[in-house]
Amino acid sequence: MEGQLSINTESCIKCGKCARICPSLIITQEEKGSPVKVQNVENCIACGHCVAVCPTGSVLHSEFPAEKVHPFKYSDYPTPEQMMLVCKARRSNRAFSKQPIPQEALKQIIEAAHRAPTASNMQQVYFTLVTDPEQLDAITRFTLDVFNSAAKKLKNPILKLVLKKIMPDAYRYLPVFDRLNREYAKGNDMILRGATAALFIHTPKSSRFGSADANLAYQNGSLMAECLGVNQFYMGFVCTAIHQENKDTLANMLGINGTIHAAMALGMPAFRFSNYIDKKDTVETDL
Ligand SMILES: Cc1cc2nc3c(=O)[nH]c(=O)nc-3n(C[C@H](O)[C@H](O)[C@H](O)COP(=O)(O)O)c2cc1C
Numbered sequence: 001m002e003g004q005l006s007i008n009t010e011s012c013i014k015c016g017k018c019a020r021i022c023p024s025l026i027i028t029q030e031e032k033g034s035p036v037k038v039q040n041v042e043n044c045i046a047c048g049h050c051v052a053v054c055p056t057g058s059v060l061h062s063e064f065p066a067e068k069v070h071p072f073k074y075s076d077y078p079t080p081e082q083m084m085l086v087c088k089a090r091r092s093n094r095a096f097s098k099q100p101i102p103q104e105a106l107k108q109i110i111e112a113a114h115r116a117p118t119a120s121n122m123q124q125v126y127f128t129l130v131t132d133p134e135q136l137d138a139i140t141r142f143t144l145d146v147f148n149s150a151a152k153k154l155k156n157p158i159l160k161l162v163l164k165k166i167m168p169d170a171y172r173y174l175p176v177f178d179r180l181n182r183e184y185a186k187g188n189d190m191i192l193r194g195a196t197a198a199l200f201i202h203t204p205k206s207s208r209f210g211s212a213d214a215n216l217a218y219q220n221g222s223l224m225a226e227c228l229g230v231n232q233f234y235m236g237f238v239c240t241a242i243h244q245e246n247k248d249t250l251a252n253m254l255g256i257n258g259t260i261h262a263a264m265a266l267g268m269p270a271f272r273f274s275n276y277i278d279k280k281d282t283v284e285t286d287l
Pocket residue numbers: 090091092093094233234235236237238
């Protein structure tokens with residue numbers, strides 16, 4: 001970090017919480033009750049823990065002026081039961097109505113996604129929202145085009161001799177590709193399923209943890225969507241096509257400079273669910 005970090009020694013009560021919480025060991029306290037010291041500020045990742053934890057507002061950090069610091073109460077959190085209910089009842093609901101998603105809801109979904117943790121607090125996760133029906137259709141056509149050229153290779157009698165051996169799993173998708181095309185020809189988009197918005201989550205190409213960062217952002221956003229009554233599902237087909245094509249065609253089409261790691265189809269629900277169902281019992285724990 002290039003900014004500044006200091007301690008207001010007049011108001012500091014030397015509780016040492018900032019020293020204990022700092023992930024980069026920039027703030028130190030030799031022993032309980034002794035003065036808090038700041039060193040090697042250039043290693044600060046600007047996570048803001050020191051400012052957020054200080055009970056007296058004595059940590060002065062140039063990245064976090066007063067207007068960026070917000071007191072809150074843990075008692076305002078959803079209860080564990082409410083949180084668990086959201087986790088249990090959340091669904092990939094693909095039954096969309098044509099009603100547009102309120103702008104405010106889209107903003108909240110993106111803000112929740114943006115709040116997710118990022119490796120080394122890089123905060124280099126970016127969001128591109130597509131709501132134009134023509135662009136949405138172009139996303140589906142891009143996906144089908146990539147699948148169709150893959151299918152063409154898989155069906156080629158000469159290539160098939162080799163490909164069947166080295167990638168037998170790919171052949172399972174041939175009937176799926178055929179079905180996607182047939183449905184699209186009938187006006188039934190099985191890729192976007194009538195979603196009225198698509199949110200692409202991307203990072204710079206150089207990002208080391210880009211995929212993890214983007215997918216954590218996705219999950220924050222999807223839980224927010226669930227609470228707002230907005231449908232979402234993960235656009236796995238589209239992400240597969242992007243990965244398979246490996247030429248940035250879709251990113252360029254959408255004006256994205258970077259790597260798309262996750263994509264969320266969004267829309268208002270045609271209807272919602274009455275029940276939640278249990279998942280497979282695969283959690284191994286002694287608890
Ligand atoms: C990585 C990933 C890719 C997915 N791709 C698609 C997709 O392309 N189309 C779709 O309709 N659902 C997709 N889904 C949604 C899954 O099918 C869904 O999460 C799963 O069936 C469980 O249902 P639930 O999310 O309602 O619990 C994807 C989910 C994940 C995590």
